[in-house]
Amino acid sequence: MKEIQKDLFFKSAIELSRLLREGQLTCTSLLDAFYAQIEQVDSSIKAFLRLEKNRAYEEADTINTRFQKGDALPPLAGIPIALKDNICVQNSQTTCGSKILENYISPYNATLVNKLKSHSLIPIGKTNMDEFAMGSSTENSAFYPTRNPWNSDYVPGGSSGGSCAAVAIGEAPLAIGSDTGGSIRQPASFCGVVGMKPTYGRVSRYGLVAFASSLDQMGPISRTVEDTAHLLNVICGHDPHDSTSSPASVPDFTAALHRGVQGLKIGVPSELFNESIQSKVKASLEQGLNRLKEGGATWEVIPLPVVEYAVPTYYIIAPAEASANLARFDGVRYGYRNKEAQTLKNMMKQSRGKGFGREVQRRIILGTYALSSGYYDAYYLKAQKVRTLIKEAFQKAFAKYDVIITPTSPTLPFRFGEHTQDPLSMYLADIATIPVNLAGLPALSIPCGFAKGLPIGMQLIGKAFDEETLLAAGHWFQTVTNFHKQTPNVISIGKKIKHQNSTLNK
Amino acid sequence: MLNFESVIGLEVHAQLKTRTKTFCGCSTQFGAAPNTNVCPVCLGLPGALPVLNKKVVEMAIMAGLAFHSQIQPVSVFARKNYFYPDLPKGYQISQYELPICTGGYMDIQTSEGTKRIGIKRVHIEEDAGKLVHQGADAIAGATSSLVDLNRACTPLIEIVSEPDLRSPEEARVYMETLREILVFIDICDGNMEEGSLRADANVSIRPKGAVPLGTRTEVKNLNSFRSVERAIKYEISRQTEVLKSGSKVIQQTRHYDDAAQKTQALREKEESHDYRYFPDPDLTPLRIHPEDIERIQKELPELPQIKRGRYQQSYGLGKFECDVILSDVNVMRYFETTAQKVEPVSVKELAKWIIGDLNALTKEARQSFSSIKVTPDHLIQLVTLIQSGKISGKIGKEVLSEVFKSGEDPERIIQRSGAVQISDTGALREIVDHIVMAHPEVIAKVKRGKTQSADFLIGQVMKKTKGMAKPDLARQMILEKIASL
Numbered sequence: 001m002k003e004i005q006k007d008l009f010f011k012s013a014i015e016l017s018r019l020l021r022e023g024q025l026t027c028t029s030l031l032d033a034f035y036a037q038i039e040q041v042d043s044s045i046k047a048f049l050r051l052e053k054n055r056a057y058e059e060a061d062t063i064n065t066r067f068q069k070g071d072a073l074p075p076l077a078g079i080p081i082a083l084k085d086n087i088c089v090q091n092s093q094t095t096c097g098s099k100i101l102e103n104y105i106s107p108y109n110a111t112l113v114n115k116l117k118s119h120s121l122i123p124i125g126k127t128n129m130d131e132f133a134m135g136s137s138t139e140n141s142a143f144y145p146t147r148n149p150w151n152s153d154y155v156p157g158g159s160s161g162g163s164c165a166a167v168a169i170g171e172a173p174l175a176i177g178s179d180t181g182g183s184i185r186q187p188a189s190f191c192g193v194v195g196m197k198p199t200y201g202r203v204s205r206y207g208l209v210a211f212a213s214s215l216d217q218m219g220p221i222s223r224t225v226e227d228t229a230h231l232l233n234v235i236c237g238h239d240p241h242d243s244t245s246s247p248a249s250v251p252d253f254t255a256a257l258h259r260g261v262q263g264l265k266i267g268v269p270s271e272l273f274n275e276s277i278q279s280k281v282k283a284s285l286e287q288g289l290n291r292l293k294e295g296g297a298t299w300e301v302i303p304l305p306v307v308e309y310a311v312p313t314y315y316i317i318a319p320a321e322a323s324a325n326l327a328r329f330d331g332v333r334y335g336y337r338n339k340e341a342q343t344l345k346n347m348m349k350q351s352r353g354k355g356f357g358r359e360v361q362r363r364i365i366l367g368t369y370a371l372s373s374g375y376y377d378a379y380y381l382k383a384q385k386v387r388t389l390i391k392e393a394f395q396k397a398f399a400k401y402d403v404i405i406t407p408t409s410p411t412l413p414f415r416f417g418e419h420t421q422d423p424l425s426m427y428l429a430d431i432a433t434i435p436v437n438l439a440g441l442p443a444l445s446i447p448c449g450f451a452k453g454l455p456i457g458m459q460l461i462g463k464a465f466d467e468e469t470l471l472a473a474g475h476w477f478q479t480v481t482n483f484h485k486q487t488p489n490v491i492s493i494g495k496k497i498k499h500q501n502s503t504l505n506k
Numbered sequence: 507m508l509n510f511e512s513v514i515g516l517e518v519h520a521q522l523k524t525r526t527k528t529f530c531g532c533s534t535q536f537g538a539a540p541n542t543n544v545c546p547v548c549l550g551l552p553g554a555l556p557v558l559n560k561k562v563v564e565m566a567i568m569a570g571l572a573f574h575s576q577i578q579p580v581s582v583f584a585r586k587n588y589f590y591p592d593l594p595k596g597y598q599i600s601q602y603e604l605p606i607c608t609g610g611y612m613d614i615q616t617s618e619g620t621k622r623i624g625i626k627r628v629h630i631e632e633d634a635g636k637l638v639h640q641g642a643d644a645i646a647g648a649t650s651s652l653v654d655l656n657r658a659c660t661p662l663i664e665i666v667s668e669p670d671l672r673s674p675e676e677a678r679v680y681m682e683t684l685r686e687i688l689v690f691i692d693i694c695d696g697n698m699e700e701g702s703l704r705a706d707a708n709v710s711i712r713p714k715g716a717v718p719l720g721t722r723t724e725v726k727n728l729n730s731f732r733s734v735e736r737a738i739k740y741e742i743s744r745q746t747e748v749l750k751s752g753s754k755v756i757q758q759t760r761h762y763d764d765a766a767q768k769t770q771a772l773r774e775k776e777e778s779h780d781y782r783y784f785p786d787p788d789l790t791p792l793r794i795h796p797e798d799i800e801r802i803q804k805e806l807p808e809l810p811q812i813k814r815g816r817y818q819q820s821y822g823l824g825k826f827e828c829d830v831i832l833s834d835v836n837v838m839r840y841f842e843t844t845a846q847k848v849e850p851v852s853v854k855e856l857a858k859w860i861i862g863d864l865n866a867l868t869k870e871a872r873q874s875f876s877s878i879k880v881t882p883d884h885l886i887q888l889v890t891l892i893q894s895g896k897i898s899g900k901i902g903k904e905v906l907s908e909v910f911k912s913g914e915d916p917e918r919i920i921q922r923s924g925a926v927q928i929s930d931t932g933a934l935r936e937i938v939d940h941i942v943m944a945h946p947e948v949i950a951k952v953k954r955g956k957t958q959s960a961d962f963l964i965g966q967v968m969k970k971t972k973g974m975a976k977p978d979l980a981r982q983m984i985l986e987k988i989a990s991l
Contacts, residue, residue, distance in 0.1 A: 088553045101552070108546050110553060209552040213787035242555050243789050321787055324585050327596025328550045332653065348589055371587075371782035380784060 009037045009170030010487050013079045013227040016173055020067060020078045027060035027067070027078040027122065034080050034124060038171045041490060046146050047156075047166040049085050050093060051125035056080070059122045066120075075230050077120035082166045082175040085126040086133055087218065088207040089113055096209050097129040097141040097159075100329050100336045100355030110207020111239045112176065112218055119234045124172060127162030131357045132326065133183055133211040135159050136429040139420055140359045148190060149488040150454055154413045157187030163221050164191040169488055174231060175221040180211050181314055182408075182433025184219045185445035189408035189457025192447045192486060194474070195221045196228050199465050200440035201246030204239030210325040212318040213244070215437040223484060225446060225474035229253040232467060248465050256468035257475040262296035264473060267401035269304035272432050278411040284449030284456040285407045288477070292405075295476055299405070306393040309386050310435040311427055316370045316383035317438075323367030329355065362423060387438050394439045398463045403473060406432045408445040408457035436461055444470040447483035455483075510711040510749070512742045513719055514677050515669035516734075518684060519662045520694040521633065521702040522565045528632045528661040529556030529599065540638075540654040548659035550594030555788050558583075562661040563792065565693040566606050566630050567802050569663055572687050572809060573625045575610030577799050581629075583786045588779060591653050592635040600664075602783040605629035606792065612667075612687070613811065614679045623680055624668030633660045663693075669708065669719065674742070678735040681705060685731075686810045689835055698730050705734055709741045711749065720745070721755040725769050727762045737762035741769050813838070821845065821853040830861040836875035837865070844882035856889055863903055867910045879913030880906065888916040895976065896920070934967075934975055938983040941966045942991075952988045960984050 008016070008030070019025045035053065042048055063078045083089065086096040088106035090113075095101045109117075116123065130140035138146045138161025146161045148154040149169035156165040160177025164184075167175050168191035177184040179197035188195025196219045203218050210216060220231035232253045239245040268289065273282065289299045331337035331351030338350035356364070370379040397404060410431055419426035436443040441461055448458035458477075462470045478484050527534055530547035546554035570577050584602035610625035635658035639648035665684065671677050685703055688694040695702040710722035725741055728734045740762075745755050757778075760769035785791075808816075810832050817823040817831070831841045841860055845853045864885065868878055888909070892902040897920060908919050941963055942949065951959040960981060967980040 094552065096552070104552070106551070106553070108551070108553075205553075206555050207553040210555075210788075241557060243557050244555075244787070320784065324587055324595075324597050324782075324784075327587060327589065328552070328594060330589055330591075330596055332591045333549065333594065334551070344591065368782065371784055373780040373782070376782070376784070 111204040130159035157190030159183040192455030206241040259472035264297035266299035280451035288448040319367030514671035570607030573610035575607035600631035601629035
């Protein structure tokens with residue numbers, strides 16, 4: 001048991017599942033292992049906002065019994081999973097990384113959470129995030145920043161920084177994040193793990209605290225593409241509670257894993273394969289592409305000029321929708337209410353002014369402006385039109401190519417404080433991921449290299465509802481490379497953080 | 507001296523009679539304890555999402571068809587953004603650029619004849635919750651307000667008229683006609699006092715004959731048809747005074763005070779609100795198929811104006827009778843059920859009984875025509891008995907009272923109490939003979955030519971027969987008997 005324990009937390013979910021089924025582990029001992037790892041490293045990494053030990057152990061007990069009875073259980077039964085803190089869990093705090101919801105307890109479960117439970121996965125805690133999912137570094141969390149497990153001076157990416165760091169450092173084999181402009185893929189890339197944003201509408205948004213309704217999707221974060229496929233099987237599907245949920249049938253995503261990449265036609269947008277991409281990142285990507293070529297795929301650089309308009313378009317549409325989505329946080333019914341205010345107007349102003357962080361306020365103001373009378377046509381309406389052009393450009397590209405590949409991030413992970421003074425420079429971190437959300441397409445980020453000890457990710461973008469092609473390519477890539485098997489140096493983390501703590505501003 | 511004409515438009519909000527709310531499955535039942543008909547969706551909890559109630563769409567289409575509007579094959583829900591404690595999401599889901607119905611009209615009957623009022627649009631939106639102020643009747647002076655979200659997300663349709671109304675009377679009639687239609691197609695209770703029907707008036711004046719519209723004010727807090735008329739009347743004269751004094755009418759929202767019978771500006775300086783409408787990304791565009799519209803059109807109940815025409819044509823009913831019958835849906839239904847069972851010629855008499863005695867009994871007992879014990883069959887039976895002479899009209903009224911109380915068949919009641927009008931000549935003749943013979947002085951008078959004296963004997967016969975004799979027959983027999991002496 002002791003040998004298994006040592007690298008238990010870096011095993012894939014499917015590997016752990018096998019151990020459970022073989023009786024080499026119980027669900028309880030599995031939880032013990034992961035909670036021990038969290039205990040060991042999270043004071044440094046700070047991926048978690050809160051743990052749900054009581055409930056997790058109760059679940060573990062129940063599932064243990066079922067395993068012992070010999071019940072037929074789904075593939076991921078008994079596997080611990082971390083949830084981003086903008087996902088509603090019944091009778092549990094859901095803060096969205098914000099002071100305005102610091103003590104908010106959701107009275108209901110997100111549909112996704114119900115699906116996890118009915119497949120016997122075990123939520124173990126809620127992870128840190130940029131406040132209301134607005135950010136690319138998790139520095140915007142109202143509580144504390146999360147560190148990149150590969151180098152604590154660096155950000156884990158965002159907004160699902162906590163979820164990705166947790167998986168990277170072995171605090172959980174699986175996690176769920178949310179992605180509006182890259183918030184699963186970019187931190188997955190920064191943390192050297194697998195992150196996927198499914199096609200818009202694949203996963204119910206009911207119970208995901210909304211940031212930008214037409215862009216948000218939850219998705220799986222894992223160590224392997226195989227795990228991703230299994231988790232997708234659990235969370236995808238039409239939900240009558242979500243009017244934007246797609247009725248498209250859900251295939252068994254694991255069936256696609258072994259297709260290989262023979263004959264796969266890959267397009268690489270030139271705009272994301274030029275000098276705007278950091279040279280080491282570009283080099284890793286090129287290596288990855290050539291690897292795929294060795295497997296029988298072909299790749300070529302293609303023009304996708306609309307990509308240049310994606311970030312401005314996004315930064316009008318997303319804040320506009322967010323400005324309305326966050327209007328409900330007015331101090332009236334739940335969340336933080338400023339008690340000193342003497343008038344209704346002031347109560348709302350103070351509650352929001354004190355409860356929301358700077359970036360959230362910035363985006364609400366931006367969004368309100370873009371929707372306001374006299375500006376709606378020039379900004380919001382125009383942005384929606386450009387969005388249509390971006391969708392069409394992808395559709396055109398997919399007439400010729402099966403998958404579009406880009407680096408997930410234009411740069412290596414950056415340091416704390418590097419972009420906090422200039423919001424725009426932070427926004428540009430998502431230049432490769434944003435177009436995908438605007439087009440509603442599925443995209444997968446997988447580790448494809450390292451530079452200066454920091455992970456690099458490759459983004460695979462697919463046709464709408466064609467997650468299968470991405471999973472096939474990603475899985476094949478992981479059978480011929482080892483990037484996803486690398487693990488950060490756990491022991492050194494504790495030591496380094498103690499030394500570094502004083503230099504951190506936040 | 508300039509003569510002004512008034513230009514009035516009405517915006518009416520009607521609560522739809524669906525069982526559940528617009529975007530969630532909560533009950534719309536009135537009167538529940540505060541915040542009990544709620545769920546994450548209508549509470550606007552983080553993460554909750556709206557799902558459209560199909561019945562709401564059906565009812566909106568019914569309204570559109572009743573107003574001869576164009577039903578749009580594609581319409582879009584939009585967010586109307588503003589902050590208020592009774593608005594949980596901080597925005598109301600409504601429709602803005604692309605409403606479900608556009609155009610249409612409604613004909614109204616005023617003292618000057620029929621007038622066609624244009625309808626601009628009909629759209630669907632969710633209602634807000636309620637604020638219950640503590641320590642005072644209104645916000646001013648209240649110590650706090652309690653928020654009850656039972657009403658939040660209940661369905662409304664907003665019906666916007668063209669500014670075709672030209673007088674307070676027309677506005678009132680418009681409201682009454684609109685209400686009648688909505689109640690008749692059974693999509694709304696139409697109760698202004700309870701808030702299931704609300705109206706705001708847009709009022710402006712301009713020199714008679716001028717084309718451009720004057721500056722308009724919006725008048726709110728109209729809680730009855732009478733208020734609508736009075737408020738508009740006041741506002742017109744106020745605006746007239748303003749213009750006559752050389753000033754300009756300020757565009758503003760004014761609140762009607764029914765006690766004082768005047769309108770007052772709500773705020774000194776009007777800040778026109780920018781609602782920042784945009785299509786709601788949580789909902790897909792509403793697509794309506796021609797087959798659905800056809801089906802709903804077929805199932806649409808007959809409109810009151812059509813009924814009026816039919817009652818007049820087929821049954822010869824007058825305006826007053828139509829008004830009474832159509833004033834209450836239950837009376838209307840009762841009447842129509844009854845009318846369908848008899849020949850058209852017989853309907854008028856039945857109508858008389860319905861709007862007369864039966865209506866009086868029902869009102870006095872505070873019941874509704876939908877639940878009284880007198881069934882249409884009972885009524886028909888009763889009226890047939892009276893018309894055939896079996897019982898007198900007077901007895902008929904008494905029998906009706908009895909049926910109303912017990913629900914028993916009129917025939918059986920009559921049989922039991924022996925109230926059948928005696929037209930059996932044999933038995934009657936005996937009684938008549940006896941009474942005539944008992945009054946020799948009357949015989950003498952009648953023989954001398956004073957036939958009226960026989961009336962006294964008729965009275966006696968009626969007394970003897972406990973009112974069951976047919977008076978005409980008794981009179982005839984009395985005179986025959988006297989003549990034979």
